[in-house]
Amino acid sequence: MQHIGEAAKLSGVNIETIRYYEREGIVPTAERTASGRRLYDDAAIARLRFVRRCRDLGFPIADIRTLLGLSSNASKPCSEVKEISQRHLDDVRARLSDLQNLEAALVDLVHECASARSECPALKQLFAD
Amino acid sequence: MQHIGEAAKLSGVNIETIRYYEREGIVPTAERTASGRRLYDDAAIARLRFVRRCRDLGFPIADIRTLLGLSSNASKPCSEVKEISQRHLDDVRARLSDLQNLEAALVDLVHECASARSECPALKQLFAD
DNA sequence: ATACATCCTGTAGCCACTACAGGATCAACA
């Protein structure tokens, strides 16, 4: 059984975030010592690590709630996990495509500005009708 | 001189956001009619359009404040505009690279889950030590 | 006179944390 600081180190979730997850009911309330300090067993730490990995993969908290629900389900239905992951992947790809367009537009903007003439062509363009 | 609704249409910034920009001092306070309604001239609308375009390009508000400052500066120093844009472009490229890594990791995850066996390999992996 | 559109202010909510303030408890050492 570990205190919150050690649980944070082992899971890679920082202390304030662990308390936030508990407050929001993303993870169950931790056990407490007589003096009120939180205690984490291996399963609790694994759960925190799971949440961190999902966050690292960009899953929103709502999805992680569902995934945690599925993982405590005996049947652990793979198809639902796959569906959630696929939906998230689609979302990531959409953002990727947006960012690529953005990058191209910014490259253009920087090129506009390549020579330091009297009036900035980039600003002029952004101000045009 | 246009009312806020028309200014919103012409600039592409929605009404609530225009008021937010004014409240935050991102754009100057609008003129008012006798009854207190905001009024926008062409320059004010151009400013709003400028802000929207910068936001579409992903510039943070702090950068937009600076860009607006530079644009009202007679010399309109192109080198500073370029510097800000280049910094933002670097940032976008970093995010792009992160998202690409994310995409690859998600593709792996979905592949893990390709077959619906008894225990979900994706969940197992996310829970592993 | 009435209906409806448009505007106003002010406040709260979104997401997922992060950063305190102000206080309690614990372990180690003199």
Place this chain on the structure above:
DNA sequence: TGTTGATCCTGTAGTGGCTACAGGATGTAT
């Protein structure tokens, strides 16, 4: 036993950039 310093607690406010009301005033058309 006293003290230091690390760790913990709760509760609240801030982040960015809006967005969504509530509740009311004003404007325009019939």
